[in-house]
Amino acid sequence: MTxxxxxxxxxxxxxxxxxxxxxxxxxxTTVDDFVNWTRKNSLWYLLFATACCGIELxxxxxxxxxxxxxxxxxxxxxxQADLMIVAGTITYKMAERTxxxxxxxxxxxxxxxxxxxxxxxxLFAHSYSVLKGIDQVIPVDLYIPGCPPRPEALTEGxxxxxxxxxxxxxxxxxxxxxx
Ligand code: SF4
Numbered sequence: 001m002t003x004x005x006x007x008x009x010x011x012x013x014x015x016x017x018x019x020x021x022x023x024x025x026x027x028x029t030t031v032d033d034f035v036n037w038t039r040k041n042s043l044w045y046l047l048f049a050t051a052c053c054g055i056e057l058x059x060x061x062x063x064x065x066x067x068x069x070x071x072x073x074x075x076x077x078x079x080q081a082d083l084m085i086v087a088g089t090i091t092y093k094m095a096e097r098t099x100x101x102x103x104x105x106x107x108x109x110x111x112x113x114x115x116x117x118x119x120x121x122x123l124f125a126h127s128y129s130v131l132k133g134i135d136q137v138i139p140v141d142l143y144i145p146g147c148p149p150r151p152e153a154l155t156e157g158x159x160x161x162x163x164x165x166x167x168x169x170x171x172x173x174x175x176x177x178x179x
Pocket of ligand 1: 051052053054087088089114115116117118122123146147148149
């Protein structure tokens with residue numbers, strides 16, 4: 001026996017900002033939205049830390065913040081990572097290696113600058129050997145302030161990055177920046 005479906009229920013009016021959903025199991029969307037949905041739910045970040053902010057990064061991957069729930073898992077190789085979280089002080093010597101790792105990551109890729117040291121040199125900004133911000137060598141999508149930022153702050157930043165990815169346009173339309 002087949003249950004009758006009220007046409008008014010099968011095709012409800014789309015809520016503002018939402019695409020119509022067919023209750024028979026069909027979702028209407030665009031290629032952009034589908035690609036962005038898959039990408040924002042499978043962000044693999046490079047296993048990379050250079051100083052104490054790295055401890056907070058490790059904690060963010062731990063059971064309390066648990067960014068795995070967003071599909072975010074650490075990868076040991078830049079070739080399978082689409083996110084670099086720069087966690088820690090970057091010396092000029094390390095900046096060169098960081099740029100190399102970034103170049104080895106496939107497009108599209110993102111960079112989160114985590115903490116004062118990565119943002120601007122932080123406590124060590126006056127040191128002869130410390131880079132005054134990772135954005136001097138690679139493009140940065142998101143800056144997280146603090147020394148160190150807590151796992152909650154990093155989690156919030158990663159959620160903002162997901163929102164940015166959600167709005168990107170690849171197959172037509174204008175790219176929209178993060179809000
Ligand atoms: S911002 Fe603070 S906690 Fe992070 S690496 Fe620099 S000194 Fe360490």
